[in-house]
Amino acid sequence: MADYHLQRRIPPWSVERLKQELMNNPTISAYDAEAMATEMYEANMEGIYNLARLGESLSQQVEELAKFIFFNIPGEPSASEGAIECAMRIMQAQKEVIDGAAKLTAIQAEEIEMLRNQ
Numbered sequence: 001m002a003d004y005h006l007q008r009r010i011p012p013w014s015v016e017r018l019k020q021e022l023m024n025n026p027t028i029s030a031y032d033a034e035a036m037a038t039e040m041y042e043a044n045m046e047g048i049y050n051l052a053r054l055g056e057s058l059s060q061q062v063e064e065l066a067k068f069i070f071f072n073i074p075g076e077p078s079a080s081e082g083a084i085e086c087a088m089r090i091m092q093a094q095k096e097v098i099d100g101a102a103k104l105t106a107i108q109a110e111e112i113e114m115l116r117n118q
Contacts, residue, residue, distance in 0.1 A: 015041045
């Protein structure tokens with residue numbers, strides 16, 4: 001299925017069109033134009049395949065994150081949002097709790113120090 005979509009994005013005739021464009025340059029021979037067009041086409045196709053594989057990998061990771069949140073975080077998802085947004089919201093809430101606890105600990109340490117100095 002991926003090959004079908006890739007073929008639709010870069011049709012086979014694009015190599016021929018690219019070769020014609022290169023041949024319009026008087027400093028490029030027909031042989032070099034064909035070689036360059038083929039090389040550019042193949043590099044472009046390789047890049048698209050790599051992006052497709054990366055997209056599949058990222059989709060799998062997001063799906064794993066969504067499953068983890070759904071099965072391991074009670075009450076989540078609690079909003080109509082994607083897995084990444086939900087994870088960011090949960091992490092932000094946890095950061096606020098940790099920051100609050102750190103501030104409370106600092107205040108308590110100051111109070112203990114003041115009591116010691118009395």
